[in-house]
Amino acid sequence: MSGDAPAEHWSRYASPRIALRQFLLACHGAGEQVGHVPPFTRRRLPSHGLVYISKGRGTYIEYHPRRIEVPVEAPAVIWLVPGVEHGYGPDPGGWSEHWILFTGQSFAAFEELGLGSRHRPVLPLFQLIETEALFGELRGFVETVGARSEIAASLAIQRFLLAVLHAVGDRDGTEDRSSLVDSIARDATRPMSVPERARALGVSVRELGDAVKAATGLTLNDFVIEVRLAKAQALLAETRLDVGRIASSVGYGDPAYFSRIFTRRIGMSPTVFRAQQSRNSVG
Structure with a gap:
């Protein structure tokens, strides 16, 4: 079902080859967590990241050049920009999160469409995104070593980004x-x-x-x-x-x-x- 909470906590990481990073979207990691997930504080990433919140509420924080706090309410996507010191986590009631870490010059095409903005780190969505099948596939691709699996993971990320584009709309203005x-x-x-x-x-x-x-x-x-x-x-x-x-x-x-x-x-x-x-x- 759309927006289902993940059946279990899982995290997988990869080291994609350089050629993939140059021409496609390279997956560096993916995972799903549910419930009262411990928050991140003062973290910096070398890659892009997105965190899709399918259930619950919480807060996104940036620390530099000054502290800002943005409320997060499902369904929403948190964009993580390389090098930006940030933190995020759920309210006491917990939430369901689905995350991907990636690099690649082709993300510029999605940025032109409004995704991944440095100045809009939390993007509310007007509808839930189906995650069970896509993240199930992505987990398998990241766990498998080889060029074919890396390309398949890249395509899965692009499919999810397209799903985010479709889910962006007029929710409470x-x-x-x-x-x-x-x-x-x-x-x-x-x-x-x-x-x-x-x-x-x-x-x-x-x-x-x-x-x-x-x-x-x-x-x-x-x-x-x-x-x-x-x-x-x-x-x-x-x-x-x-x-x-x-x-x-x-x-x-x-x-x-x-x-x-x-x-x-x-x-x-x-x-x-x-x-x-x-x-x-x-x-």
Whole structure:
């Protein structure tokens, strides 16, 4: 049945070959737990992860650059982003969770459709997802060593991601809130005041702030800053643009102010970040 709790606790891990990570989605692990599962605290993953909650309630937490807490109520998906310090766990009543760890450049196609957003870590769903058959297959694929099993696990992950896409919808205004948050993210680099952003979207300042808080756990201003700094980090790592041009392109007319807010939020200056993360020969 859709949304059934797993029959038992299980966790399996794998070390997929590099070629699979480059061209497909590579499964690094999967599992299912039910009941009062011990929470994770201050964990960082080297891979992407998703945790589908089919029953129960709980909380997702991020610790850096500041602590945020987002409530989780089934059915929902928690997105785990590589390198982000996080925690999550059920309320005292427990929950049913189904999780997958994966890497792969092809996940970018799903990100373009709104999955796995760094700025929307908890995605409510409007319907339950069938898990029994798919996770049963995935367990077998991960337990079996070999290229064919790794490819089969990759396809199972893609099937589950497609199921998540189908389950995203208007649950208590979720679709409207998601649309507002996506619109703000697209226009985050434009120099607009909060009232201007609200007017452009046809909502009140309070409605806009409430929508962002419900979807991301952040205030509107903090969300805009997070989106801007995420874009700035990508430009620092992937281009040779000078810091002043990057500041301007993400919405900051004053490079000095951009450097201060970047350093305060990221924990290092733009120059140091570029030196650590860039593969370009920046002169």
